[in-house]
Amino acid sequence: MINTYEEAIDWIHSRLRLGIKPGLKRMEWMMEKLGHPEEESTYIHVGGTNGKGSTVTYLRAILQEAGYSVGTFTSPYFEQFNERISVNGMPIPDQDLVGLVNVIKPLAEELEEAEWGSPTEFEVITAMAIYYFSKVNPQDIVIMEVGLGGRFDSTNIIHPIASAITSIGFDHMQILGDTLDKIAFEKAGIIKKGAPIFSNVHQEEAKRVIEEQAAEREGILYQNPIHFRMVNHHSTEEGEIFSVETPWGSFNNLAISMLGKHQAENAALASAILLYIIKALSFEITGEQLMEGLKKAFWPGRMERLSKEPLVYVDGAHNIEGLLSLKDTLENRFASTSKKIIFTALKDKDLRGMIEILDQMDAELYFTEFDFPRASTAAELYEISRSASKHYNNDWTELIQQVAGNAGEKDMVVITGSLYFLSNVKPIYLKFSKNKNN
Structure with a gap:
Protein backbone atom coordinates (compact mmCIF):
# COMPACT_ATOMS: atom_id res chain seq x y z
CA MET A 1 0.00 0.00 0.00
CA ALA A 297 -3.10 28.98 -24.93
CA PHE A 298 0.29 28.64 -23.26
CA TRP A 299 2.72 25.71 -23.15
CA PRO A 300 5.83 26.06 -20.94
CA GLY A 301 9.29 25.66 -22.40
CA ARG A 302 8.39 26.60 -25.96
CA MET A 303 10.12 29.94 -26.66
CA GLU A 304 9.11 30.94 -23.16
CA ARG A 305 10.55 34.24 -21.95
CA LEU A 306 11.94 33.99 -18.42
CA SER A 307 13.17 37.59 -18.14
CA LYS A 308 13.18 40.78 -20.17
CA GLU A 309 16.34 42.39 -18.74
CA PRO A 310 18.41 40.45 -19.63
CA LEU A 311 16.39 38.88 -22.42
CA VAL A 312 16.32 35.15 -21.60
CA TYR A 313 14.25 32.49 -23.33
CA VAL A 314 13.98 28.73 -22.84
CA ASP A 315 12.99 26.50 -25.75
CA GLY A 316 12.72 22.71 -25.75
CA ALA A 317 14.42 22.15 -29.11
CA HIS A 318 15.39 18.56 -28.29
CA ASN A 319 15.84 17.20 -31.83
CA ILE A 320 16.79 18.32 -35.34
CA GLU A 321 13.30 19.49 -36.29
CA GLY A 322 13.01 21.49 -33.08
CA LEU A 323 16.35 23.19 -33.63
CA LEU A 324 15.44 24.07 -37.22
CA SER A 325 12.26 25.75 -35.91
CA LEU A 326 14.30 27.58 -33.27
CA LYS A 327 16.80 28.73 -35.92
CA ASP A 328 13.96 30.04 -38.09
CA THR A 329 12.37 31.88 -35.16
CA LEU A 330 15.64 33.49 -34.06
CA GLU A 331 16.57 34.58 -37.59
CA ASN A 332 13.15 36.04 -38.36
CA ARG A 333 12.21 37.52 -35.00
CA PHE A 334 15.48 38.47 -33.35
CA ALA A 335 17.76 39.32 -36.28
CA SER A 336 19.20 42.42 -34.58
CA THR A 337 20.12 40.79 -31.27
CA SER A 338 23.44 39.24 -30.29
CA LYS A 339 22.66 35.65 -29.37
CA LYS A 340 24.16 33.44 -26.68
CA ILE A 341 22.87 29.85 -26.80
CA ILE A 342 23.23 27.42 -23.89
CA PHE A 343 22.66 23.81 -24.98
CA THR A 344 22.67 20.26 -23.70
CA ALA A 345 20.97 17.08 -24.89
CA LEU A 346 20.53 13.38 -24.24
CA LYS A 347 23.01 10.89 -25.68
CA ASP A 348 20.40 9.01 -27.71
CA LYS A 349 19.69 12.07 -29.87
CA ASP A 350 21.37 12.89 -33.20
CA LEU A 351 23.99 15.07 -31.52
CA ARG A 352 26.05 15.71 -34.64
CA GLY A 353 23.03 16.74 -36.66
CA MET A 354 21.75 19.00 -33.88
CA ILE A 355 25.10 20.69 -33.26
CA GLU A 356 25.58 21.19 -37.00
CA ILE A 357 22.42 23.34 -36.91
CA LEU A 358 23.67 25.23 -33.85
CA ASP A 359 26.98 25.87 -35.62
CA GLN A 360 25.08 27.51 -38.48
CA MET A 361 23.48 30.04 -36.15
CA ASP A 362 25.05 33.46 -35.69
CA ALA A 363 25.56 32.94 -31.98
CA GLU A 364 28.00 32.22 -29.19
CA LEU A 365 27.54 28.59 -28.15
CA TYR A 366 27.82 27.36 -24.58
CA PHE A 367 27.64 23.61 -23.93
CA THR A 368 26.82 22.12 -20.55
CA GLU A 369 25.48 18.97 -18.88
CA PHE A 370 22.97 17.95 -16.21
CA ASP A 371 22.27 15.05 -13.88
CA PHE A 372 20.17 12.59 -15.90
CA PRO A 373 20.80 8.93 -16.81
CA ARG A 374 21.10 9.49 -20.57
CA ALA A 375 22.64 12.98 -20.52
CA SER A 376 25.61 13.92 -22.72
CA THR A 377 28.65 15.58 -21.22
CA ALA A 378 29.57 19.19 -21.91
CA ALA A 379 32.97 18.08 -23.25
CA GLU A 380 31.36 15.66 -25.75
CA LEU A 381 29.12 18.38 -27.16
CA TYR A 382 31.97 20.90 -27.27
CA GLU A 383 34.18 18.49 -29.23
CA ILE A 384 31.48 17.88 -31.85
CA SER A 385 30.93 21.58 -32.51
CA ARG A 386 32.91 23.36 -35.23
CA SER A 387 31.83 26.83 -34.15
CA ALA A 388 34.53 29.50 -33.88
CA SER A 389 32.75 30.81 -30.80
CA LYS A 390 32.16 27.85 -28.50
CA HIS A 391 32.61 27.30 -24.78
CA TYR A 392 31.70 24.66 -22.21
CA ASN A 393 31.12 24.39 -18.49
CA ASN A 394 30.10 21.23 -16.62
CA ASP A 395 28.21 23.26 -14.02
CA TRP A 396 25.04 24.47 -15.73
CA THR A 397 23.91 26.68 -12.83
CA GLU A 398 27.23 28.51 -12.81
CA LEU A 399 27.21 28.80 -16.60
CA ILE A 400 23.70 30.25 -16.80
CA GLN A 401 24.43 32.78 -14.06
CA GLN A 402 27.62 33.85 -15.83
CA VAL A 403 26.11 34.15 -19.30
CA ALA A 404 22.87 35.81 -18.18
CA GLY A 405 24.71 37.98 -15.66
CA ASN A 406 27.05 39.35 -18.34
CA ALA A 407 24.37 39.81 -21.03
CA GLY A 408 23.98 43.36 -22.29
CA GLU A 409 20.87 45.20 -23.43
CA LYS A 410 21.37 44.06 -27.04
CA ASP A 411 22.06 40.45 -26.06
CA MET A 412 19.68 37.51 -26.03
CA VAL A 413 20.25 34.32 -24.04
CA VAL A 414 18.52 31.16 -25.29
CA ILE A 415 18.66 28.05 -23.10
CA THR A 416 17.70 25.04 -25.19
CA GLY A 417 17.95 21.30 -25.73
CA SER A 418 16.49 18.60 -23.52
CA LEU A 419 13.11 19.33 -21.94
CA TYR A 420 14.30 17.42 -18.88
CA PHE A 421 17.13 19.97 -18.62
CA LEU A 422 14.79 22.94 -19.02
CA SER A 423 12.52 21.65 -16.28
CA ASN A 424 15.54 21.96 -13.96
CA VAL A 425 16.60 25.32 -15.35
CA LYS A 426 13.37 27.30 -15.06
CA PRO A 427 12.91 27.37 -11.25
CA ILE A 428 16.64 27.93 -10.64
CA TYR A 429 16.87 30.77 -13.15
CA LEU A 430 13.73 32.48 -11.84
CA LYS A 431 15.14 32.34 -8.32
CA PHE A 432 18.49 33.71 -9.52
CA SER A 433 16.77 36.49 -11.47
CA LYS A 434 14.61 37.45 -8.47
CA ASN A 435 17.60 37.58 -6.11
CA LYS A 436 19.59 39.64 -8.62
CA ASN A 437 16.79 42.18 -9.00
CA ASN A 438 16.36 42.43 -5.23
Whole structure:
Protein backbone atom coordinates (compact mmCIF):
# COMPACT_ATOMS: atom_id res chain seq x y z
CA MET A 1 0.00 0.00 0.00
CA ILE A 2 1.35 3.42 -1.02
CA ASN A 3 0.60 6.07 1.60
CA THR A 4 2.37 9.26 0.50
CA TYR A 5 2.91 11.25 -2.67
CA GLU A 6 6.69 10.75 -2.38
CA GLU A 7 6.23 6.99 -2.22
CA ALA A 8 3.95 7.09 -5.25
CA ILE A 9 6.48 9.06 -7.32
CA ASP A 10 9.32 6.79 -6.21
CA TRP A 11 7.35 3.70 -7.29
CA ILE A 12 6.53 5.21 -10.69
CA HIS A 13 10.14 6.27 -11.31
CA SER A 14 11.44 2.88 -10.18
CA ARG A 15 9.95 1.50 -13.38
CA LEU A 16 12.37 3.52 -15.51
CA ARG A 17 14.76 0.58 -15.08
CA LEU A 18 12.52 -1.38 -17.45
CA GLY A 19 13.25 1.02 -20.32
CA ILE A 20 11.02 1.12 -23.40
CA LYS A 21 9.06 -2.03 -24.28
CA PRO A 22 6.95 -1.42 -27.42
CA GLY A 23 3.73 -3.37 -27.69
CA LEU A 24 0.12 -3.26 -26.49
CA LYS A 25 -0.25 -6.66 -24.77
CA ARG A 26 0.47 -5.31 -21.29
CA MET A 27 -1.92 -2.40 -21.80
CA GLU A 28 -4.64 -4.71 -23.13
CA TRP A 29 -4.21 -6.97 -20.10
CA MET A 30 -4.45 -4.04 -17.65
CA MET A 31 -7.46 -2.56 -19.42
CA GLU A 32 -9.28 -5.89 -19.22
CA LYS A 33 -8.50 -6.19 -15.50
CA LEU A 34 -9.82 -2.64 -14.96
CA GLY A 35 -13.08 -3.26 -16.82
CA HIS A 36 -12.04 -1.54 -20.07
CA PRO A 37 -11.98 2.10 -18.92
CA GLU A 38 -10.50 3.05 -22.31
CA GLU A 39 -13.97 2.53 -23.80
CA GLU A 40 -15.67 5.03 -21.51
CA SER A 41 -14.14 8.40 -22.52
CA THR A 42 -14.26 10.57 -25.62
CA TYR A 43 -10.72 11.02 -26.95
CA ILE A 44 -8.63 13.07 -29.34
CA HIS A 45 -5.26 11.40 -30.02
CA VAL A 46 -2.21 13.52 -30.92
CA GLY A 47 0.99 12.00 -32.34
CA GLY A 48 4.00 13.28 -34.26
CA THR A 49 7.66 14.12 -33.76
CA ASN A 50 7.38 17.75 -32.69
CA GLY A 51 4.45 19.99 -31.85
CA LYS A 52 2.37 17.44 -29.93
CA GLY A 53 2.32 19.33 -26.64
CA SER A 54 1.50 22.65 -28.27
CA THR A 55 -1.29 21.12 -30.36
CA VAL A 56 -2.76 19.48 -27.26
CA THR A 57 -2.64 22.88 -25.53
CA TYR A 58 -4.45 24.67 -28.37
CA LEU A 59 -7.14 21.99 -28.44
CA ARG A 60 -7.56 22.09 -24.67
CA ALA A 61 -7.66 25.88 -24.47
CA ILE A 62 -10.36 26.20 -27.14
CA LEU A 63 -12.52 23.42 -25.69
CA GLN A 64 -12.15 24.86 -22.20
CA GLU A 65 -13.09 28.33 -23.47
CA ALA A 66 -16.24 26.72 -24.91
CA GLY A 67 -17.18 25.40 -21.47
CA TYR A 68 -16.03 21.79 -21.80
CA SER A 69 -14.14 20.04 -19.02
CA VAL A 70 -10.97 18.67 -20.61
CA GLY A 71 -8.54 16.01 -19.45
CA THR A 72 -5.06 15.91 -20.94
CA PHE A 73 -2.30 13.31 -20.85
CA THR A 74 1.11 14.67 -21.90
CA SER A 75 4.82 13.98 -21.50
CA PRO A 76 7.31 14.81 -20.25
CA TYR A 77 6.34 17.07 -17.37
CA PHE A 78 7.99 20.48 -17.11
CA GLU A 79 7.66 21.63 -13.50
CA GLN A 80 5.60 19.02 -11.63
CA PHE A 81 5.07 15.31 -12.36
CA ASN A 82 1.29 15.61 -11.94
CA GLU A 83 1.19 17.85 -15.05
CA ARG A 84 1.17 14.66 -17.11
CA ILE A 85 -2.42 14.02 -16.01
CA SER A 86 -4.27 17.35 -15.93
CA VAL A 87 -7.82 18.69 -15.88
CA ASN A 88 -8.43 22.03 -17.61
CA GLY A 89 -4.69 22.66 -17.59
CA MET A 90 -4.28 22.01 -13.85
CA PRO A 91 -2.27 19.00 -12.60
CA ILE A 92 -4.29 16.45 -10.63
CA PRO A 93 -4.00 16.61 -6.80
CA ASP A 94 -1.24 14.64 -5.07
CA GLN A 95 -3.76 12.47 -3.24
CA ASP A 96 -5.38 11.46 -6.54
CA LEU A 97 -1.99 10.34 -7.86
CA VAL A 98 -1.48 8.23 -4.72
CA GLY A 99 -4.89 6.63 -5.25
CA LEU A 100 -4.09 5.83 -8.87
CA VAL A 101 -0.80 4.17 -7.95
CA ASN A 102 -2.65 1.97 -5.46
CA VAL A 103 -5.01 0.88 -8.25
CA ILE A 104 -2.29 0.14 -10.84
CA LYS A 105 0.53 -1.18 -8.62
CA PRO A 106 -1.13 -4.56 -7.86
CA LEU A 107 -1.73 -5.07 -11.60
CA ALA A 108 1.90 -4.25 -12.38
CA GLU A 109 3.03 -6.78 -9.76
CA GLU A 110 0.71 -9.43 -11.19
CA LEU A 111 1.98 -8.73 -14.71
CA GLU A 112 5.55 -9.43 -13.58
CA GLU A 113 4.59 -13.10 -13.43
CA ALA A 114 2.84 -13.08 -16.82
CA GLU A 115 4.46 -13.86 -20.18
CA TRP A 116 4.64 -10.18 -21.21
CA GLY A 117 6.51 -9.03 -18.11
CA SER A 118 6.28 -5.88 -16.01
CA PRO A 119 4.73 -2.71 -17.46
CA THR A 120 7.09 0.21 -18.06
CA GLU A 121 6.89 3.61 -16.39
CA PHE A 122 5.03 5.08 -19.36
CA GLU A 123 2.59 2.18 -19.49
CA VAL A 124 1.62 2.51 -15.82
CA ILE A 125 1.18 6.29 -16.20
CA THR A 126 -0.97 5.77 -19.30
CA ALA A 127 -3.12 3.24 -17.46
CA MET A 128 -3.44 5.67 -14.53
CA ALA A 129 -4.58 8.47 -16.84
CA ILE A 130 -7.16 6.34 -18.64
CA TYR A 131 -8.53 5.04 -15.34
CA TYR A 132 -8.61 8.53 -13.82
CA PHE A 133 -10.54 10.11 -16.69
CA SER A 134 -13.09 7.30 -16.81
CA LYS A 135 -13.56 6.20 -13.19
CA VAL A 136 -12.24 8.88 -10.81
CA ASN A 137 -12.85 12.21 -12.54
CA PRO A 138 -14.73 11.75 -15.85
CA GLN A 139 -14.27 14.52 -18.41
CA ASP A 140 -16.28 15.79 -21.36
CA ILE A 141 -13.30 15.02 -23.58
CA VAL A 142 -9.77 13.70 -23.09
CA ILE A 143 -6.78 14.67 -25.25
CA MET A 144 -3.99 12.10 -25.19
CA GLU A 145 -0.49 12.72 -26.44
CA VAL A 146 1.43 9.81 -27.93
CA GLY A 147 4.60 9.01 -26.00
CA LEU A 148 6.80 7.38 -28.65
CA GLY A 149 5.93 6.48 -32.23
CA GLY A 150 2.30 5.46 -32.36
CA ARG A 151 1.72 1.93 -33.59
CA PHE A 152 3.01 0.26 -30.41
CA ASP A 153 2.66 3.22 -28.06
CA SER A 154 0.66 2.48 -24.89
CA THR A 155 -1.80 5.30 -25.69
CA ASN A 156 -2.82 3.47 -28.87
CA ILE A 157 -5.25 1.43 -26.80
CA ILE A 158 -7.86 4.20 -27.17
CA HIS A 159 -10.42 4.73 -29.95
CA PRO A 160 -10.57 8.49 -30.62
CA ILE A 161 -13.11 10.66 -32.39
CA ALA A 162 -10.17 12.28 -34.21
CA SER A 163 -6.39 11.89 -34.38
CA ALA A 164 -3.53 14.13 -35.47
CA ILE A 165 0.01 13.69 -36.73
CA THR A 166 1.73 17.02 -36.13
CA SER A 167 5.03 16.40 -37.92
CA ILE A 168 7.58 13.78 -38.91
CA GLY A 169 11.25 14.18 -38.08
CA PHE A 170 14.36 12.23 -37.14
CA ASP A 171 13.98 11.29 -33.48
CA HIS A 172 14.15 8.01 -31.54
CA MET A 173 15.59 6.44 -34.68
CA GLN A 174 16.97 3.46 -32.75
CA ILE A 175 13.35 2.42 -32.11
CA LEU A 176 11.29 3.95 -34.93
CA GLY A 177 13.70 3.52 -37.83
CA ASP A 178 16.34 5.58 -39.60
CA THR A 179 14.31 6.89 -42.55
CA LEU A 180 11.33 9.22 -42.75
CA ASP A 181 9.12 6.57 -44.32
CA LYS A 182 9.87 4.09 -41.51
CA ILE A 183 9.18 6.74 -38.86
CA ALA A 184 5.99 7.81 -40.67
CA PHE A 185 4.82 4.18 -40.71
CA GLU A 186 5.12 4.00 -36.92
CA LYS A 187 3.41 7.37 -36.40
CA ALA A 188 0.58 6.37 -38.76
CA GLY A 189 -0.15 3.43 -36.49
CA ILE A 190 -2.60 5.63 -34.55
CA ILE A 191 -4.96 5.77 -37.56
CA LYS A 192 -8.25 4.01 -36.72
CA LYS A 193 -10.97 2.65 -38.98
CA GLY A 194 -13.62 5.25 -39.74
CA ALA A 195 -11.93 7.96 -37.67
CA PRO A 196 -10.55 11.20 -39.16
CA ILE A 197 -6.78 11.71 -39.07
CA PHE A 198 -5.40 15.23 -39.52
CA SER A 199 -1.83 15.61 -40.77
CA ASN A 200 0.60 18.54 -40.79
CA VAL A 201 3.33 16.36 -42.33
CA HIS A 202 5.11 18.00 -45.28
CA GLN A 203 7.84 15.58 -46.49
CA GLU A 204 6.64 13.75 -49.60
CA GLU A 205 7.96 10.30 -48.59
CA ALA A 206 6.29 10.58 -45.17
CA LYS A 207 3.02 11.88 -46.66
CA ARG A 208 2.94 8.94 -49.07
CA VAL A 209 3.23 6.44 -46.19
CA ILE A 210 0.49 8.20 -44.21
CA GLU A 211 -1.78 8.17 -47.27
CA GLU A 212 -1.14 4.44 -47.77
CA GLN A 213 -1.77 3.65 -44.11
CA ALA A 214 -4.95 5.73 -44.01
CA ALA A 215 -6.28 3.81 -47.02
CA GLU A 216 -5.27 0.42 -45.59
CA ARG A 217 -6.69 1.16 -42.13
CA GLU A 218 -9.83 2.81 -43.58
CA GLY A 219 -9.15 6.11 -41.82
CA ILE A 220 -10.39 9.43 -43.18
CA LEU A 221 -7.33 11.55 -43.99
CA TYR A 222 -7.24 15.36 -43.99
CA GLN A 223 -3.91 16.87 -44.98
CA ASN A 224 -2.35 20.32 -44.77
CA PRO A 225 -2.42 22.09 -47.24
CA ILE A 226 -4.73 19.91 -49.36
CA HIS A 227 -7.80 19.85 -47.12
CA PHE A 228 -6.99 22.64 -44.66
CA ARG A 229 -4.25 25.22 -44.49
CA MET A 230 -2.72 28.15 -42.66
CA VAL A 231 -2.51 31.36 -44.72
CA ASN A 232 -1.59 35.03 -44.28
CA HIS A 233 0.86 34.37 -41.48
CA HIS A 234 2.91 37.16 -39.96
CA SER A 235 4.70 37.74 -36.68
CA THR A 236 4.03 40.51 -34.19
CA GLU A 237 5.78 41.55 -31.00
CA GLU A 238 3.17 39.62 -28.98
CA GLY A 239 3.07 36.42 -31.05
CA GLU A 240 1.78 35.19 -34.39
CA ILE A 241 -1.20 36.19 -36.56
CA PHE A 242 -2.62 33.86 -39.20
CA SER A 243 -5.77 32.71 -40.94
CA VAL A 244 -7.04 29.16 -41.35
CA GLU A 245 -9.07 27.73 -44.23
CA THR A 246 -10.94 24.41 -43.92
CA PRO A 247 -13.96 22.73 -45.57
CA TRP A 248 -15.86 23.26 -42.29
CA GLY A 249 -15.22 26.97 -41.90
CA SER A 250 -12.51 29.61 -42.15
CA PHE A 251 -11.19 32.25 -39.77
CA ASN A 252 -9.09 35.33 -40.37
CA ASN A 253 -6.62 37.06 -38.07
CA LEU A 254 -6.31 34.38 -35.43
CA ALA A 255 -3.74 35.31 -32.77
CA ILE A 256 -1.48 33.17 -30.57
CA SER A 257 1.13 34.19 -28.01
CA MET A 258 3.53 31.28 -28.60
CA LEU A 259 6.32 32.32 -30.94
CA GLY A 260 7.26 30.89 -34.32
CA LYS A 261 5.65 29.98 -37.62
CA HIS A 262 5.59 26.33 -36.51
CA GLN A 263 3.33 27.32 -33.62
CA ALA A 264 0.90 28.93 -36.05
CA GLU A 265 0.92 25.65 -38.01
CA ASN A 266 0.14 23.72 -34.82
CA ALA A 267 -2.68 26.14 -33.98
CA ALA A 268 -4.12 25.81 -37.49
CA LEU A 269 -4.06 22.01 -37.11
CA ALA A 270 -5.93 22.23 -33.79
CA SER A 271 -8.45 24.66 -35.30
CA ALA A 272 -9.12 22.34 -38.25
CA ILE A 273 -9.76 19.39 -35.92
CA LEU A 274 -12.23 21.34 -33.82
CA LEU A 275 -14.00 22.88 -36.81
CA TYR A 276 -14.50 19.34 -38.11
CA ILE A 277 -15.80 18.17 -34.73
CA ILE A 278 -18.25 21.08 -34.58
CA LYS A 279 -19.75 20.09 -37.92
CA ALA A 280 -19.53 16.30 -37.73
CA LEU A 281 -20.12 15.62 -34.04
CA SER A 282 -22.24 18.59 -32.94
CA PHE A 283 -19.74 20.03 -30.48
CA GLU A 284 -20.78 23.55 -29.54
CA ILE A 285 -17.88 25.97 -30.05
CA THR A 286 -18.38 29.50 -31.34
CA GLY A 287 -15.93 31.41 -33.48
CA GLU A 288 -15.28 33.81 -30.64
CA GLN A 289 -14.49 30.93 -28.28
CA LEU A 290 -12.06 29.46 -30.80
CA MET A 291 -10.28 32.79 -31.15
CA GLU A 292 -10.15 33.43 -27.39
CA GLY A 293 -8.95 29.92 -26.66
CA LEU A 294 -6.05 30.30 -29.08
CA LYS A 295 -5.09 33.65 -27.53
CA LYS A 296 -4.99 32.17 -24.03
CA ALA A 297 -3.10 28.98 -24.93
CA PHE A 298 0.29 28.64 -23.26
CA TRP A 299 2.72 25.71 -23.15
CA PRO A 300 5.83 26.06 -20.94
CA GLY A 301 9.29 25.66 -22.40
CA ARG A 302 8.39 26.60 -25.96
CA MET A 303 10.12 29.94 -26.66
CA GLU A 304 9.11 30.94 -23.16
CA ARG A 305 10.55 34.24 -21.95
CA LEU A 306 11.94 33.99 -18.42
CA SER A 307 13.17 37.59 -18.14
CA LYS A 308 13.18 40.78 -20.17
CA GLU A 309 16.34 42.39 -18.74
CA PRO A 310 18.41 40.45 -19.63
CA LEU A 311 16.39 38.88 -22.42
CA VAL A 312 16.32 35.15 -21.60
CA TYR A 313 14.25 32.49 -23.33
CA VAL A 314 13.98 28.73 -22.84
CA ASP A 315 12.99 26.50 -25.75
CA GLY A 316 12.72 22.71 -25.75
CA ALA A 317 14.42 22.15 -29.11
CA HIS A 318 15.39 18.56 -28.29
CA ASN A 319 15.84 17.20 -31.83
CA ILE A 320 16.79 18.32 -35.34
CA GLU A 321 13.30 19.49 -36.29
CA GLY A 322 13.01 21.49 -33.08
CA LEU A 323 16.35 23.19 -33.63
CA LEU A 324 15.44 24.07 -37.22
CA SER A 325 12.26 25.75 -35.91
CA LEU A 326 14.30 27.58 -33.27
CA LYS A 327 16.80 28.73 -35.92
CA ASP A 328 13.96 30.04 -38.09
CA THR A 329 12.37 31.88 -35.16
CA LEU A 330 15.64 33.49 -34.06
CA GLU A 331 16.57 34.58 -37.59
CA ASN A 332 13.15 36.04 -38.36
CA ARG A 333 12.21 37.52 -35.00
CA PHE A 334 15.48 38.47 -33.35
CA ALA A 335 17.76 39.32 -36.28
CA SER A 336 19.20 42.42 -34.58
CA THR A 337 20.12 40.79 -31.27
CA SER A 338 23.44 39.24 -30.29
CA LYS A 339 22.66 35.65 -29.37
CA LYS A 340 24.16 33.44 -26.68
CA ILE A 341 22.87 29.85 -26.80
CA ILE A 342 23.23 27.42 -23.89
CA PHE A 343 22.66 23.81 -24.98
CA THR A 344 22.67 20.26 -23.70
CA ALA A 345 20.97 17.08 -24.89
CA LEU A 346 20.53 13.38 -24.24
CA LYS A 347 23.01 10.89 -25.68
CA ASP A 348 20.40 9.01 -27.71
CA LYS A 349 19.69 12.07 -29.87
CA ASP A 350 21.37 12.89 -33.20
CA LEU A 351 23.99 15.07 -31.52
CA ARG A 352 26.05 15.71 -34.64
CA GLY A 353 23.03 16.74 -36.66
CA MET A 354 21.75 19.00 -33.88
CA ILE A 355 25.10 20.69 -33.26
CA GLU A 356 25.58 21.19 -37.00
CA ILE A 357 22.42 23.34 -36.91
CA LEU A 358 23.67 25.23 -33.85
CA ASP A 359 26.98 25.87 -35.62
CA GLN A 360 25.08 27.51 -38.48
CA MET A 361 23.48 30.04 -36.15
CA ASP A 362 25.05 33.46 -35.69
CA ALA A 363 25.56 32.94 -31.98
CA GLU A 364 28.00 32.22 -29.19
CA LEU A 365 27.54 28.59 -28.15
CA TYR A 366 27.82 27.36 -24.58
CA PHE A 367 27.64 23.61 -23.93
CA THR A 368 26.82 22.12 -20.55
CA GLU A 369 25.48 18.97 -18.88
CA PHE A 370 22.97 17.95 -16.21
CA ASP A 371 22.27 15.05 -13.88
CA PHE A 372 20.17 12.59 -15.90
CA PRO A 373 20.80 8.93 -16.81
CA ARG A 374 21.10 9.49 -20.57
CA ALA A 375 22.64 12.98 -20.52
CA SER A 376 25.61 13.92 -22.72
CA THR A 377 28.65 15.58 -21.22
CA ALA A 378 29.57 19.19 -21.91
CA ALA A 379 32.97 18.08 -23.25
CA GLU A 380 31.36 15.66 -25.75
CA LEU A 381 29.12 18.38 -27.16
CA TYR A 382 31.97 20.90 -27.27
CA GLU A 383 34.18 18.49 -29.23
CA ILE A 384 31.48 17.88 -31.85
CA SER A 385 30.93 21.58 -32.51
CA ARG A 386 32.91 23.36 -35.23
CA SER A 387 31.83 26.83 -34.15
CA ALA A 388 34.53 29.50 -33.88
CA SER A 389 32.75 30.81 -30.80
CA LYS A 390 32.16 27.85 -28.50
CA HIS A 391 32.61 27.30 -24.78
CA TYR A 392 31.70 24.66 -22.21
CA ASN A 393 31.12 24.39 -18.49
CA ASN A 394 30.10 21.23 -16.62
CA ASP A 395 28.21 23.26 -14.02
CA TRP A 396 25.04 24.47 -15.73
CA THR A 397 23.91 26.68 -12.83
CA GLU A 398 27.23 28.51 -12.81
CA LEU A 399 27.21 28.80 -16.60
CA ILE A 400 23.70 30.25 -16.80
CA GLN A 401 24.43 32.78 -14.06
CA GLN A 402 27.62 33.85 -15.83
CA VAL A 403 26.11 34.15 -19.30
CA ALA A 404 22.87 35.81 -18.18
CA GLY A 405 24.71 37.98 -15.66
CA ASN A 406 27.05 39.35 -18.34
CA ALA A 407 24.37 39.81 -21.03
CA GLY A 408 23.98 43.36 -22.29
CA GLU A 409 20.87 45.20 -23.43
CA LYS A 410 21.37 44.06 -27.04
CA ASP A 411 22.06 40.45 -26.06
CA MET A 412 19.68 37.51 -26.03
CA VAL A 413 20.25 34.32 -24.04
CA VAL A 414 18.52 31.16 -25.29
CA ILE A 415 18.66 28.05 -23.10
CA THR A 416 17.70 25.04 -25.19
CA GLY A 417 17.95 21.30 -25.73
CA SER A 418 16.49 18.60 -23.52
CA LEU A 419 13.11 19.33 -21.94
CA TYR A 420 14.30 17.42 -18.88
CA PHE A 421 17.13 19.97 -18.62
CA LEU A 422 14.79 22.94 -19.02
CA SER A 423 12.52 21.65 -16.28
CA ASN A 424 15.54 21.96 -13.96
CA VAL A 425 16.60 25.32 -15.35
CA LYS A 426 13.37 27.30 -15.06
CA PRO A 427 12.91 27.37 -11.25
CA ILE A 428 16.64 27.93 -10.64
CA TYR A 429 16.87 30.77 -13.15
CA LEU A 430 13.73 32.48 -11.84
CA LYS A 431 15.14 32.34 -8.32
CA PHE A 432 18.49 33.71 -9.52
CA SER A 433 16.77 36.49 -11.47
CA LYS A 434 14.61 37.45 -8.47
CA ASN A 435 17.60 37.58 -6.11
CA LYS A 436 19.59 39.64 -8.62
CA ASN A 437 16.79 42.18 -9.00
CA ASN A 438 16.36 42.43 -5.23
